[in-house]
Amino acid sequence: MRDSATIARFIQTYAQSRQFNKGKQLHAQLICAGYPLNTFLTNHLLNMYSKCGELDLALKLFDTMPHRNMVSWTAMITGFSQNKRFAETLETFCLMRNACESPTQFAFSSVVRAGAALGWIEFGRQMHCLSLKCSFSYELFVGSNLADMYSKCGSMVEACKVFEEMPCKDEVSWTTMIDGYAKSGDFEEALLAYKRMINDGLVIDQHVLCSTLNACGALKACKFGKSLHSSVVKMGFELETAVGNALMNVYLKVGDMENALNVFGTEPEGRNIVSYTSFINGYVEINQIEKAFDVFSDLQMHGIEPNEYTFSSLIKACANQAALEQGIQLHAQVFKFNMDSDPYVSSILVDMYGKCGLLDDSIRVFEEIGEPTEIAWNSLVSVFAQHGLGKDAIETFDRMIQNGLKPNGITFVSLLTACSHAGLADEGLKYFHSMEKTYGVVPGEEHYSCVIDLLGRSGKLKEAEECINNMPIEPNAFIWCSFLGACRTYGDKERGKLAAEKLMKLEPENSGAHVLLSNIYAKQKQWNDVRSLRKMMRDDNVKKLPGYSWVDVGNKTHIFGAEDWTHPRKKEIYEQLDSLFDQIRKAGYVPYTDSIPFDMDKSIKEKILHHHSERIALAFALISNPAGKPIIVKKNIRVCVDCHSAFKCISKVVGRKIVLRDNRRFHHFAEGFCSCGDYW
Template identity: 70%
Template sequence: MQKSNEALQTLLASKLILSFFYILLVVYSDEFMSSQIVNAVLSRNKLKNSGAVADLVQSYAQTRELNKGKQLHAQLIRGGYPLCTFVTNHFINMYSKCGELGYAVKLFDKMDQRNVVSWTSMVTGFSQNFRFQEALNTFCQMRIAGEILTQFAFSSVLRACASLGSIDFGKQMHCLAVKCGFGNELFVGSNLADMYSKCGVMPDACKVFDEVPCKDEVLWTSMIDGYVKNGDFEKALIAYKKMINDGIFIDQHVLCSTLSACSAVKDFNFGKSLHSTIVKLGFEFEPFVGNALTDMYSKSGDMGSASNVFQIDSGFRNIVSYTALIDGYVETGQIEEAFSAFVDLLRQGIEPNEFTFSSLIKACANRAALEHGSQLHGQVVKFNFVSDTFVSSTLVDMYGKCGLFDHSVQLFYEIGNPNEIAWNSLLGVFAQNGLGRNAIETFNLMIHRGVKPNAITFVSLLIGCSHSGLVEEGLNYFYSMDKLYGVAPREEHYSCIIDLLSRAGKLKEAEDFINNMPYEPNAFGWCSFLGACKIHGDKERGKLAAEKLMKLEPENSGAHVLLSNIYAKERQWEDVRSLRKMIRDGNMKKLPGYSWVEIGNKIHIFGAEDCSHPQQKEIYEKLDSLLDEIKRAGYVPQTKLIPLDMDDVTKEKLLHHHSERIAVAYSLINMPTGKPIIVKKNLRICTDCHSAIKYISKVTGRNIIIRDNIRFHHFSNGLCSCGDYW
């Protein structure tokens, strides 16, 4: 019995020892095999075992095990083994794939005898490691050395041409590939198509595509991606459908490109069908696909679906998916949700990029949300995006739209090398604030710096001239657009000239301009003309403009209201009542006027005669005291502005309770004395409120900024920046 137990214990001990050695064998098998192979190579069978060394080096290249490859290389050098061309080529390939191109170059330079594989490995290595110019140079040296060119060398050098945008060299490679018999080869053809598309020469890419007899998914994907990058979105969708019909394998890359095309042409039904295909193929959890789907749904305004995709993709969320979601919220006006997503992004430890900031700052600009915009400016500084021209340009625009154009100017001049986007942002700021002379000076400086103006540049420039009464200057710039700057005037530029002439009271010249235009005026043009007819009491032209505007926008009551104001000015009350009956019978809704202010990160909105605010009592007491003060200072209510048949006392009360005055009174109660009051309004400020707020700025000593739907008015010490011209 005792002997039996001893035998059992001996057996167990043996098994434990064997298990231990097995573990050691598994852990050190690579090193053991490497050592064995090296010993064999260093023996007499060098030539016979060089294949084994090459296989081992190739495996290290595939698995990116650089350290093991270096150890093997060191052992061979230490053992005095002279590397043959065959093994050296494998080491060059391994070092290139592992990102140690310096080692590959040194090995290549020391080779006594190179062959076509050596040269091709170096061309490919340079291309893979983003040293594209060196890839082109090495290819040229390869040809000078008289080596036979392979499809792999052509493919690598074509990828380098695509990355460098070197279309001339790429065309030479195309000719050489045809000469060498590779013109219709699939591998080379795919890279040729990719090179032409990335260089913006899609017709040549299409020719290459058509000439390749057997097309695979790589070639199709190159074409679809090329169409998308070059803005040929409809062709991208057509190519995708042909690819499906030909039974070609679909991968996540082609789906992402096709989703981008759907977003661009707003074919969201096709985008939804692609979503079904993605789920069917099991790609819904691929990060790139999830990002593309989020972007597609966001651009369609379907934020529910975008959010669902975003939630499903929770394990792979990155800055791209967050930015797509934020941009969608911004475009659909869901600003609170956009900022919530931004806060969540920061909590996840993901760093925002320039696109994230640009989208959020744009939202603040559109809402004139100065407090949020200033906080974002701080985040931009924190994450070191101040030097990014695109982000800085959106900040310039944001401060301008909040009425702080001095901040915009300061930020602009801190941009190292402003591009046309930055210049256009500054021009837009001056235009919005009615600073036409500043806009002209900025434009001249822009031209002097060698920055080419575009269509947006001239819109801002013409608006600036219009709001400042610079008629001759505006006309000169308009007629010089095409001749001097190569920018053909478009519909929006013609509308700016109608506005320019109308504001200046040149109604006959505006009418002649309209009659000779190559376009029919849009709603903005007719509205400008109609507004000027109201101001200058031109009933006949006003009636014509109103009829045109009613045809363009039959559901918009604005034309009826403006025309009724013209009749009221002439005291034609029967016509006024007739127009107002048309509004009621046509179920047209008059757009109510609202004004809002941002105090303490909270937006307070007011309507005319608004009694809904918790501080209603204090607001109306402040309004009454202000009215007494400004009347003593010389203010006279303009009761004729109200086109209703009622007594002047009632009209005065209505004017006194306009939304912008309520907002100003609330701000005077709640804002610190030294801080400027910024009020935003969805309609144009009326003449009476403009006069009243000038007096309010005088009696209170406060700077007041009103942003209406046309421009900014900066009130200070009884004066307005517009000079009473708007």
């Protein structure tokens, strides 16, 4: 029989090459031959079993050892750590300490990695203290793992401290820091760390490039991204799929679709689901939904299976565009790929149906979720807010709390919006004041915007003004716009002028301030002021946002502007419009001509109102959709008072339910009434 050193070399070879069967056979031969398995050989066997992933055999052998040394303990600790049995890693380390064995730097590193994987930062801090006591904290391997542990546990300050105290830094430690910065959102620090790494002359690998590119994409730093692109090509990493995906993401984030396409390439080789999903999301971000679906078709054609992120991006696009037909088709695909139980996908579906006007379907999808996450609850609260159902939103919020979930800033934006649109001012203020005190959520700009809107809608203009003056943050354009809108509704000229001046100063190119103030003047028949304001807009080249509406018929979206005569079926549309006008006149409809802020003949105003885009879209939907299909009209700006009144009458005379989504909320018209109760 060979000597122990030779046998150990055989075992070591089997460990490195992961030849478990040969290693096990050799172990069996040693036992059968009665060869004495001393601590030295047993440690090599422990290492071999651990490297081959046979931890139970390693543990069985370890338990039979009459004498163990620090190598034995280290083999077990590193074995558990490398095989992701992290709790047993920590347990074995504690047993080693109880056995009065001093840990090695490898044992330290393994146990710190296990603590990081479990997110046990307090345990990690204890290991840090122990490493200082044992003089291991400055060891490169231990220091890198400590920095990694702190960054993964979200404590970048401590990670930086460990990193800076390391006397020697290598590629691994730098990579750890760059990755930590990128994942914790300190993107600028990630780029600075990359520059320092370059200056130190260290070798850059694909992992460093991926982390740095991700940080670059988050910052939309296109110039830096192009510089990194050059480095990728020089280092020969352009064919690495992960690097290509990260690089493509940089271009997609800044809307540079041409360069993104160049990285994406014309050949499917090298692309994966991440590549395709990133590209889909890129098109979604710039509202090119059809191209996003083209990419989706392409990935399916090449046999690549979509994942939850693919579906989430596409369903989100359908939600934002209120593209119901495509959303329904995606829902069917979600079922096909068994992703209906994914919490994020189901939450996006709740949002999609809500934004497409199908409230009942939105609720149904939510109720089918086994254990709704906070994202799902937030989606449902948001849906009720969009539909002006304040009491339902409050009830959902209460259910969320009862189910042990904690609300966040997004929850309160939806809840306050729901209270605002439903006229629940007292309830909304109660929730606003409870945010920080009860739930630990510090109010931000968006929450104050909701409160100003809430007070303004309920006519409490003085309280709204006081709230603006006492805010701990500088009021933004949205806050002044909400306040100005309330001043328009209640005819408060003085406060309206103040709000308009503030808004014009913040956003001089925004036509909203001019239009709303013009409406205030028109309401008081101050036509000279209206003309002066309109002249100021012309002189400053401030253009009013044109209103347009759209409806989906079949698989096509039909878009209409005011006085739109371009549609192929224009003759039928305007015949239907005239017929509707006659019918609602007889039903008691009286045009509200004050909503047109111009000094002109009343009959001309009535004609303009009669040809608003939402009425043209509704007329087209009525002649195109079968009787049982819901009519859903979408509009890019707030519906005017007159069209709102006309839609109520139309719902009664045609006996159809009509849903109108403007840029603020949904209106459900039926039998001459609207779900908003004329409060919007």
